[in-house]
Amino acid sequence: xxxxxKLIHKYLRHDKKFPHVWCPGCGIGILLGALIRAIDxxxxxxxxxxxxxxxxxxSRLPVYVDFHTLHTTHGRALTFATGVKLANPKLKxxxxxxxxxxxxxxxxxxxxxxxxxxxxTTIILNNNIYGMTGGQYSPTTPHGMxxxxxxxxxxxxxxxxxxxxxxxGAAFVARGTVxxxxxxxxxxxxxxxxxxxxxxxxxxxxxxQYGRQNRLGSAVEMLEAQRDNAIPVEKASKMAPExxxxxxxxxxxxxxxxxxxxxxxxxVRERAGLMMEK
Amino acid sequence: MKKQRKVLLIQGNEAVxxxxxxxxxxxxxxxxxxxxxxxxxxxxxxxxALGGTYIQMEDEIASMGAIIGASLAGVKSMTAxxxxxxxxxxxxxxxxxxxxxxxxxxxxxxxxxxxxxxxxPSQGDVMQARWGTHxxxxxxxxxxxxxxxxxxxxxxxxxxxxxxxIPVILLIDEVVxxxxxxxxxDDEDHVEIINxxxxxxxxxxxxxxxxxxxGVPPMADFGTGYRYxxxxxxxxxxxxxxxxxxxxxxFNERMIRKISKYRAEIxxxxxxxxxxxxxxxxxxxxxxxxxxxAVLQAREQGIPAGLLKLTTLWPFVRxxxxxLLPSTRVFIVPEMNMGQISREVKRVNRGIAxxxxxxxxxxxxxxxxxxxxxxxxVA
Numbered sequence: 001x002x003x004x005x006k007l008i009h010k011y012l013r014h015d016k017k018f019p020h021v022w023c024p025g026c027g028i029g030i031l032l033g034a035l036i037r038a039i040d041x042x043x044x045x046x047x048x049x050x051x052x053x054x055x056x057x058x059s060r061l062p063v064y065v066d067f068h069t070l071h072t073t074h075g076r077a078l079t080f081a082t083g084v085k086l087a088n089p090k091l092k093x094x095x096x097x098x099x100x101x102x103x104x105x106x107x108x109x110x111x112x113x114x115x116x117x118x119x120x121t122t123i124i125l126n127n128n129i130y131g132m133t134g135g136q137y138s139p140t141t142p143h144g145m146x147x148x149x150x151x152x153x154x155x156x157x158x159x160x161x162x163x164x165x166x167x168x169g170a171a172f173v174a175r176g177t178v179x180x181x182x183x184x185x186x187x188x189x190x191x192x193x194x195x196x197x198x199x200x201x202x203x204x205x206x207x208x209q210y211g212r213q214n215r216l217g218s219a220v221e222m223l224e225a226q227r228d229n230a231i232p233v234e235k236a237s238k239m240a241p242e243x244x245x246x247x248x249x250x251x252x253x254x255x256x257x258x259x260x261x262x263x264x265x266x267x268v269r270e271r272a273g274l275m276m277e278k
Numbered sequence: 279m280k281k282q283r284k285v286l287l288i289q290g291n292e293a294v295x296x297x298x299x300x301x302x303x304x305x306x307x308x309x310x311x312x313x314x315x316x317x318x319x320x321x322x323x324x325x326x327a328l329g330g331t332y333i334q335m336e337d338e339i340a341s342m343g344a345i346i347g348a349s350l351a352g353v354k355s356m357t358a359x360x361x362x363x364x365x366x367x368x369x370x371x372x373x374x375x376x377x378x379x380x381x382x383x384x385x386x387x388x389x390x391x392x393x394x395x396x397x398x399p400s401q402g403d404v405m406q407a408r409w410g411t412h413x414x415x416x417x418x419x420x421x422x423x424x425x426x427x428x429x430x431x432x433x434x435x436x437x438x439x440x441x442x443x444i445p446v447i448l449l450i451d452e453v454v455x456x457x458x459x460x461x462x463x464d465d466e467d468h469v470e471i472i473n474x475x476x477x478x479x480x481x482x483x484x485x486x487x488x489x490x491x492x493g494v495p496p497m498a499d500f501g502t503g504y505r506y507x508x509x510x511x512x513x514x515x516x517x518x519x520x521x522x523x524x525x526x527x528x529f530n531e532r533m534i535r536k537i538s539k540y541r542a543e544i545x546x547x548x549x550x551x552x553x554x555x556x557x558x559x560x561x562x563x564x565x566x567x568x569x570x571x572a573v574l575q576a577r578e579q580g581i582p583a584g585l586l587k588l589t590t591l592w593p594f595v596r597x598x599x600x601x602l603l604p605s606t607r608v609f610i611v612p613e614m615n616m617g618q619i620s621r622e623v624k625r626v627n628r629g630i631a632x633x634x635x636x637x638x639x640x641x642x643x644x645x646x647x648x649x650x651x652x653x654x655x656v657a
Binding site for chain 2 (some may be wrong): 070276
């Protein structure tokens with residue numbers, strides 16, 4: 001049996017909820033594949049993984065995968081995940097969100113989860129638009145682009161998700177694209193084994209909404225644009241900021257050792273126990 | 279075994295902490311807010327020593343999400359707040375109803391609307407507790423009028439929550455939350471603790487949202503081998519989103535039925551001199567204390583008054599009130615709001631007796647003499 005078929009049989013709920021909801025040519029399927037390959041390489045047991053998501057196209061991902069899957073409310077995935085992880089730190093908690101989910105309605109939860117450094121992996125699929133509701137501008141829609149709620153051109157500045165994660169204090173931050181699928185596998189794998197709060201931003205195309213409204217071509221053409229615009233972080237660090245406008249800086253942006261919340265809380269329990277004895 | 283007897287002089291908020299710990303709560307997520315903060319503080323001190331977890335989240339939306347997550351991982355969990363925070367919790371409260379996740383929310387009511395009166399008591403959130411989250415949904419709401427009841431009814435809230443897989447709201451008010459009373463906690467006392475039913479079948483046979491005779495399916499903890507999908511979308515018996523009308527209808531019907539079928543058992547009340555009462559006060563929270571005094575004073579003056587004290591606010595205690603319909607000439611419903619439970623009283627009354635309201639929204643409690651005055655007016 002080919003490797004890909006083995007993975008499909010092992011991890012997908014193939015007997016249940018297919019066909020999936022995504023448009024033909026969507027990048028979320030590539031992210032799903034990358035996530036499964038990374039999990040398989042790391043060797044986690046299916047019973048120890050809790051896959052949490054919010055609301056939106058990318059947050060429909062968990063329903064297709066045979067883990068403990070938790071599809072929560074819009075923007076709140078990290079809050080549920082926080083409860084799961086602290087109640088049972090042995091569980092491997094992975095959170096999948098979209099750019100609107102993680103940066104707009106869930107922006108506050110995101111920065112605080114990063115600040116606390118709770119041991120979980122957050123994967124944010126950034127397609128620069130609210131896809132499921134029909135292409136409204138999101139916090140990552142670039143200035144000047146069009147959306148169904150910005151047909152005259154978008155006037156806001158976009159969030160840079162990975163840079164935001166770095167600023168909020170995440171222990172591991174990486175950015176990839178769904179075109180660079182093999183690199184994405186590796187970045188997610190690194191994030192999974194990292195202790196503390198790890199973030200992977202996966203740039204993806206939404207040709208149905210963002211691409212159509214901005215005349216960016218087919219899914220294939222948008223994938224090629226990812227290829228053409230990606231710049232490895234090592235190279236980008238030597239470039240002038242102006243030269244990086246419109247580019248996608250890929251690779252590991254931050255990887256540092258920080259105190260991990262659930263380990264620190266274990267110390268709180270010990271101190272509390274000693275005080276109660278007195 | 280040595281008998282453990284604790285004699286305490288504590289606040290209602292502290293009694294909530296004691297009750298929650300006795301019920302087996304081992305996870306608390308909250309956000310500071312007057313007049314509920316003592317519950318958070320108490321939990322932050324006591325939970326870690328018991329191996330539990332306290333976390334202060336970034337807001338009440340997050341607090342509600344975190345306790346749902348912890349409950350799904352198998353740990354009894356709770357949050358506590360007041361009006362403004364309770365408003366923020368409504369979204370995920372609905373999720374807990376939909377995904378059938380047991381958890382307890384304590385709302386120490388203060389004056390509203392909006393930021394209102396942070397340090398003054400009120401009973402303004404009775405309707406919000408019932409209908410605050412969107413969509414048709416079942417909910418259980420309890421109240422407490424003494425420090426002892428804060429302890430007992432927190433345990434009752436956890437028990438109902440675990441038994442029916444539903445979030446349970448405990449409404450107390452600023453007066454009860456901050457008032458100190460002597461409470462004797464006797465560990466030898468028979469305290470019934472109910473834990474959620476967990477699946478007894480192997481994982482491959484487990485159907486997470488299957489209908490059962492009780493209407494409440496067994497609940498598996500994350501990490502125990504029972505892998506299934508949980509969503510706030512309307513779902514089929516396996517937890518997968520559905521748009522099939524033959525699945526949507528039965529799902530919603532079961533959600534309502536699992537509570538309505540056990541309405542009588544969920545209806546917790548105290549009848550005080552109601553057997554021969556022609557004038558019946560229906561009250562809850564700190565107002566029930568004033569009502570009790572007023573009833574005694576009325577009796578001294580030869581007026582046949584009685585009190586139906588509500589512990590359960592929702593579902594409304596229809597059966598208990600109907601028992602009083604043949605003998606009662608006038609119902610008096612004193613509330614520290616503009617009339618929230620009185621609407622239910624009028625609905626169940628169906629025009630049979632006279633229903634008189636006594637409403638106060640000036641940030642002060644309703645005094646016994648005010649209720650007595652009303653009794654005399656209608657006697």
